[in-house]
Amino acid sequence: MTAGIMELFDAGKKGRGLRAKKEINTGEVLLAEPSYAAVVFNSLASQVCHSCFRRQANLHRCAQCRFAHYCDRTCQTACWEDHKQECAAIRKLGTAPNENIRLAARLLWRRNKDQGLASDSQLVAVDQLQDHIKDLPEDELKKLATDVKNFLRYWSCGTKQHPAEYISHIFGLIKSNGLTLPDQRGLQSAGLGLFPNLSLINHDCWPNCTVTLNHGNQSAVSSTLHSPLRIELRALGKISEGEELTVSYVDFLNVSADRQKQLKERFHFDCSCDHCSQHISDDLMAAAAEGKPSADVVKEVTAFSKETLEKVEKARKDGDHSQVLKLCQECLEKQENVLADTHLYKLRVLSVLPEVLSYLRRFAEAAEYAGKMVEGYTKLYHPNNAQLGLALMRAGVAHWHAGLVEVGHKMICKAYRIMMVTHGPNHSITKDLESMRSQTEVELKVLKENVLDMKNLPMTSSSSADENMKDFLRKQ
Numbered sequence: 001m002t003a004g005i006m007e008l009f010d011a012g013k014k015g016r017g018l019r020a021k022k023e024i025n026t027g028e029v030l031l032a033e034p035s036y037a038a039v040v041f042n043s044l045a046s047q048v049c050h051s052c053f054r055r056q057a058n059l060h061r062c063a064q065c066r067f068a069h070y071c072d073r074t075c076q077t078a079c080w081e082d083h084k085q086e087c088a089a090i091r092k093l094g095t096a097p098n099e100n101i102r103l104a105a106r107l108l109w110r111r112n113k114d115q116g117l118a119s120d121s122q123l124v125a126v127d128q129l130q131d132h133i134k135d136l137p138e139d140e141l142k143k144l145a146t147d148v149k150n151f152l153r154y155w156s157c158g159t160k161q162h163p164a165e166y167i168s169h170i171f172g173l174i175k176s177n178g179l180t181l182p183d184q185r186g187l188q189s190a191g192l193g194l195f196p197n198l199s200l201i202n203h204d205c206w207p208n209c210t211v212t213l214n215h216g217n218q219s220a221v222s223s224t225l226h227s228p229l230r231i232e233l234r235a236l237g238k239i240s241e242g243e244e245l246t247v248s249y250v251d252f253l254n255v256s257a258d259r260q261k262q263l264k265e266r267f268h269f270d271c272s273c274d275h276c277s278q279h280i281s282d283d284l285m286a287a288a289a290e291g292k293p294s295a296d297v298v299k300e301v302t303a304f305s306k307e308t309l310e311k312v313e314k315a316r317k318d319g320d321h322s323q324v325l326k327l328c329q330e331c332l333e334k335q336e337n338v339l340a341d342t343h344l345y346k347l348r349v350l351s352v353l354p355e356v357l358s359y360l361r362r363f364a365e366a367a368e369y370a371g372k373m374v375e376g377y378t379k380l381y382h383p384n385n386a387q388l389g390l391a392l393m394r395a396g397v398a399h400w401h402a403g404l405v406e407v408g409h410k411m412i413c414k415a416y417r418i419m420m421v422t423h424g425p426n427h428s429i430t431k432d433l434e435s436m437r438s439q440t441e442v443e444l445k446v447l448k449e450n451v452l453d454m455k456n457l458p459m460t461s462s463s464s465a466d467e468n469m470k471d472f473l474r475k476q
């Protein structure tokens with residue numbers, strides 16, 4: 001790890017934390033940590049590589065357990081040390097247990113092999129992480145007990161036995177510290193991993209760092225240049241020496257009371273960050289439109305929006321695009337002149353519409369709504385928030401496809417600048433943005449030249465130039 005950059009310290013009420021040992025620049029990588037243990041979700045076991053977590057077609061199956069899948073030999077070989085015992089256990093049991101059980105077993109195999117610290121750069125032994133078992137509600141405890149029972153059957157082929165209490169502790173710490181790992185496009189959750197150093201970083205709703213998953217590089221010709229799957233922690237802005245490093249465990253686009261509730265339920269602490277205690281932006285996220293609609297109307301539309309958003313969620317799950325579209329447009333009509341453009345319920349509708357309209361290839365409408373979404377997001381999010389970057393990318397693509405190349409190009413450039421900070425230059429999303437940036441740049445140049453040409457053409461042939469232009473636009 002980058003041991004000279006940060007250190008453990010006593011963060012008071014929050015327990016231990018990490019702080020900067022020197023001044024840090026925007027976008028600087030503070031931590032690059034391979035997973036201590038990671039597993040692909042059972043539901044995606046044959047669609048996501050168990051080594052690099054890339055989602056792709058035609059994965060190769062492990063011939064022995066027939067459960068693990070890999071891109072190719074390189075990925076399989078890289079992962080064999082971690083899969084060896086798992087492979088034998090799955091064969092013996094005849095089926096693969098759920099992802100929590102597989103992760104717990106992988107963690108313990110690794111723990112028994114390394115005897116505590118995996119390397120000098122690991123700041124805390126993995127089984128010293130907090131489990132928060134005493135905070136779990138009754139139903140969660142029941143689930144945990146079932147997992148422990150099933151774990152012991154799966155583990156029976158392991159050499160070293162552990163008391164059930166210790167196994168409960170491992171399940172508890174996975175629940176509190178496990179990180180959901182996205183696929184390479186950041187579109188879908190693909191699995192679950194444990195990163196002990198990252199677990200030491202405390203939460204702030206307005207953090208100074210952000211975490212991304214780097215899927216590593218297995219394609220280099222020389223195996224010495226291969227790099228494993230790892231998380232990367234980057235600075236969202238300048239950080240001064242001695243400042244605590246923080247990340248956000250929840251999306252900022254919730255009013256402070258809702259964020260606090262989520263954090264309490266999922267991570268068992270009361271957030272007292274500045275944004276929560278001063279309720280920063282709560283007013284904007286729940287604001288009424290400028291024309292001062294009556295309190296009753298605002299209340300009614302808010303309730304209607306909440307209800308509709310639930311229906312939208314259901315229709316999306318069912319893949320019913322026309323229903324999603326109908327519900328969203330109805331809702332937006334009701335919200336007009338009642339809720340402000342930064343109201344969360346309006347932004348949630350605006351974030352769904354471009355997706356479904358793009359799917360239906362109605363790009364002009366998609367672009368219009370995406371533009372509004374980005375405007376609202378810009379007023380609420382930190383300027384280097386990755387969600388803002390992704391939204392700008394979606395909006396940029398929608399404008400581009402609608403033939404609005406100039407606006408699209410500008411949005412793509414903005415998204416690229418944010419992703420350079422949050423994801424770094426080698427991430428596949430940043431690379432996608434880079435190629436879209438050059439493509440739109442070329443198209444923009446061609447468009448401008450065409451316009452100049454048209455001005456110089458004699459009147460009689462201008463109509464054919466016009467046709468060319470329309471043709472060109474249609475191809476977008």
Ligand SMILES: [Zn+2]
Pocket residue numbers: 049050051052053054070071072075218
């Ligand atoms: Zn792979």
Ligand SMILES: [Zn+2]
Pocket residue numbers: 062063064065066067068083086087088
């Ligand atoms: Zn296997």
Ligand SMILES: [Zn+2]
Pocket residue numbers: 204205206259271272273274275276277
């Ligand atoms: Zn907070």
